[in-house]
Amino acid sequence: YSRFSDFYEENMCGDLEYEAPNRIKEQLDRYFDAGAERNALELGCGTGLAGKVIRPCAGHLTGIDLSPEMVAKCRTHGDLYDTLQVAEITAFLADANARGAEYDLIIACDTLIYFGDLRQVIEPGSTVLKSGGRLIFTVEKGDMAPFRLTDSGRYSHTKHHIREVAADAGLEVIGLEKGFLRYEYGEPVAGLVATLGK
Template identity: 30%
Template structure:
């Protein structure tokens, strides 16, 4: 077993001590099911907030739980990587989770999730009309998504990042092909909708983070595939966003940009907050080049007969120029050749 999957003796004692307490073991079990806030955990466990926070801090300090802030909220999730992730998983797999206390926790977790989904749906309902309206302006999503899947290819994606994930649609489409996936968006409201959608889709390998496209900090680099779908036209500096994305790619990793081709529908600015009226092939090629990526594929989806006078959507794929040094290992697991 690799050394990175082993804990030192003192670290193992600290981790086992942290988990060796009823509330903390319940927390580990709950945080394996979902990413949760202190408020949600307090409601599920029926304990005071300071108490729950104290237990969470011990688990975070021991490396068994990851914490990340999203605006005023902090989300907690069971650590899934490295030796701590393995230890937490081994402990859970060894325990009979059908006991009364843990089963009651899971039932209350179900109620919390249902409330969360309802709140997100209400938000979505308020904005759905707008989104449906914009969809009717370009070629059908089904064509765009089929073209994206074809361009991404069959190989397994080791680490996927979706920048400006919105309601998480791209993660729903591509996370099933990925070992792990992360979605980033500036809007907590959008992320709330995404969280509900991804839970409904049963995608457990996805993390969502609040973040800005110009200051990405998803806690790691080395993504094998990054998606920027219908986001660049909102931005005042799309080239910078592409450079920032490229910085997070693994050597040989790929960036797939999907956006509108150049158009003249000025009202997209006034009605939908677009800054840019689409992008030409040359402009995107320049962005990719500046970011150290080679253009490797592109496709323009113009309207077909019967689709009406709708806007063309284009796909552009760039690949990181650095050579992979660990190709023989990665070729078994990653989609990067």
């Protein structure tokens, strides 16, 4: 993604008709009580496309991404994020847990498609989620349980896998819906958007 940072937004919003942030917004509107005291974390913030829908929901927004170039692009959006950090997701969550950090809201928009078993992120994510908090994410919809590496190099996941991982992490599945994420090679990419609660 470092190579694509300069034209990422144009490509996603133009050619691919990227809708994943809108799926996140729908879940936020339905299942999250926004407020100035809310502390939010976005995993895999990219250039900040989802940050634009998360920002109105929280008084403090932290964004992390593995790509320094994506984080640099994110900084050009001014005050969209209060804190930006180059970090690998699982390492960041382990460190956040060790520091005793807690979040009211954790978002992963088109990020968990790079993980097979979602336990890698959901379980450590649950440890830094406040009681009453929400973990909202999108994945590509799969039909082969529990997850599968597709020809695109991304993983698809089933509803069953999401429910199982949530239960193992002590989280409740509040919302789990199908939704269009974007186009790829002219074909719509079917996704799942999940809201888990603690």
